[in-house]
Amino acid sequence: MTVHAPATLVEPTRIDEDLAQLASLIDDTTPGYTRQALTDIDIAGRQWVLRRFRDAGLDSRIDAAGNVIGILPGTNPAAGTLMTGSHTDTVEGGGRFDGNVGVVAALEAVRTLRETGTTLTHDLMVVDFFAEEPNRFGLSCLGSRALMGHLSAADLNRRDEHGTRLGDALPGAGLNAVDMLSAAVETGTIRAFLELHIEQGPYLEAHGSQIGLVTSITGITRFRGLFSGRRDHAGTTPMSHRRDAGCAAAGTVLAIEAIASSHPDGRGTTGAVTFSPTAVNVITETATLTGEFRSPDLDWLADAASQLDVAAQAQASQRGVELQLDWVPSESPALMDTSLLDICAGATEDLGLHQSRLYSGAEHDAAIIAKHIPTAMIFIPSQDGRSHCPEEFTHAAEIVDGATVLLNALIRIDKAATAGRAR
Structure with missing residues (x-):
């Protein structure tokens, strides 16, 4: 009525x-x-x-x-x-x-x-x-x-x-x-x-x-990763000798996707990845990545941040690349x-x-x-x-x-x- x-x-x-x-x-x-x-x-x-x-x-x-x-x-x-x-x-x-x-x-x-x-x-x-x-x-x-x-x-x-x-x-x-x-x-x-x-x-x-x-x-947590490798000649440097910041960033992009996919209400997005230099015949010296995680589950957001830190460090370490990962203050x-x-x-x-x-x-x-x-x-x-x-x-x-x-x-x-x- x-x-x-x-x-x-x-x-x-x-x-x-x-x-x-x-x-x-x-x-x-x-x-x-x-x-x-x-x-x-x-x-x-x-x-x-x-x-x-x-x-x-x-x-x-x-x-x-x-x-x-x-x-x-x-x-x-x-x-x-x-x-x-x-x-x-x-x-x-x-x-x-x-x-x-x-x-x-x-x-x-x-x-x-x-x-x-x-x-x-x-x-x-x-x-x-x-x-x-x-x-x-x-x-x-x-x-x-x-x-x-x-x-x-x-x-x-x-x-x-x-x-x-x-x-x-x-x-x-x-x-x-x-x-x-x-x-x-x-x-x-x-x-x-x-x-x-x-x-x-x-x-x-x-x-x-x-x-x-x-x-x-x-809730949202946003982050920025700076990968610092070494600039070298793309044609003469063997793959095993490279310190490629771009590859470390690329591996981290896939890690963001995998982490977010592990939770039904999890969302993970890479907003931008930039390489320097951008020449095709030069190995990437620095790469900057920005992204975010979202979820209504605050505990999962904290866990996703920890997982990303481990994954990004692993991507950088295996390539001899340094990583600075910064987190923007999150919104609960x-x-x-x-x-x-x-x-x-x-x-x-x-x-x-x-x-x-x-x-x-x-x-x-x-x-x-x-x-x-x-x-x-x-x-x-x-x-x-x-x-x-x-x-x-x-x-x-x-x-x-x-x-x-x-x-x-x-x-x-x-x-x-x-x-x-x-x-």
Whole structure:
């Protein structure tokens, strides 16, 4: 029996129109839909979001961390805030849905609330988080980290492969490193965070589910290996006399694959391998490898790191190559709030949509926020499980389903939090 009469979006076609406009704001010198953080095109994208927020009646600004923030005031300023949103930056050659869906769906939810005269007790904060995707400095979710007070001076001292500091790259995106470190909000006043996102995997499609409710978000450990061998002539140096850094790195790539394949929820990826020199007639003197492991199992992540250390050392040792293996501070798996998930489940059921519960193998701003604020994620299907590629696709009707669940879940969370304070 339906307890709540579900709200419907006033004009859902605006979601598709917004997604199309965002898809036009891309770097057309690269394939796919590229709008990477710390670029001029990303600045243009965030300015577009800022204008859309203001057009929707949100009190909007771009904060010191580059986040686009819009506030829809509630009826009780002392009640606190509900937060929703996602991100609009992309990976190079990525797709046009990814985090974009969560931002424009939240925007359409706000439009519906205002145009139907539906008021919330809590303020509603809608956020387009800055730099969610991994960047050349090896640190993702910059905006949400800063907002939660998780960004440090050491983070801003990270350097890319050319030696440029992250802090020195921020002015090019209109940001100041010192100000970014003081961009944290008072998390105690934020009652809940809800993020809508495409699944980026095949689970929902395989199970015939229109909505996914995320139980946890994967933990991640990232690493960088520097293999140092000896430069010699490729034609005159016997195979037994070589100290080939490239071969040591190549063996380690296969070890990463084997380690990750040993666990059903393990994932291991080599992001890049670079050789120097690159001449075909010179034995590789140095090789640099970057990669990551992912899993919702924190113990396995620690074990995978130990296995990789042993395997990489073995690859280097048998070739007389030196190895420096560095680990980027890891992200532990993030659990979603069960009470919020139950509210989302109720909203989904009342809308007559089939749902599944699953963990997320992708990284999200929600994982950072969940460390401080009760958090839930809603997934919608990705066709063929494809993402981070130009072929990434989710049907407009599926996006509307997700946005409608988001709208109804926010209304229910507002009522539940209000009732909880009244008791």
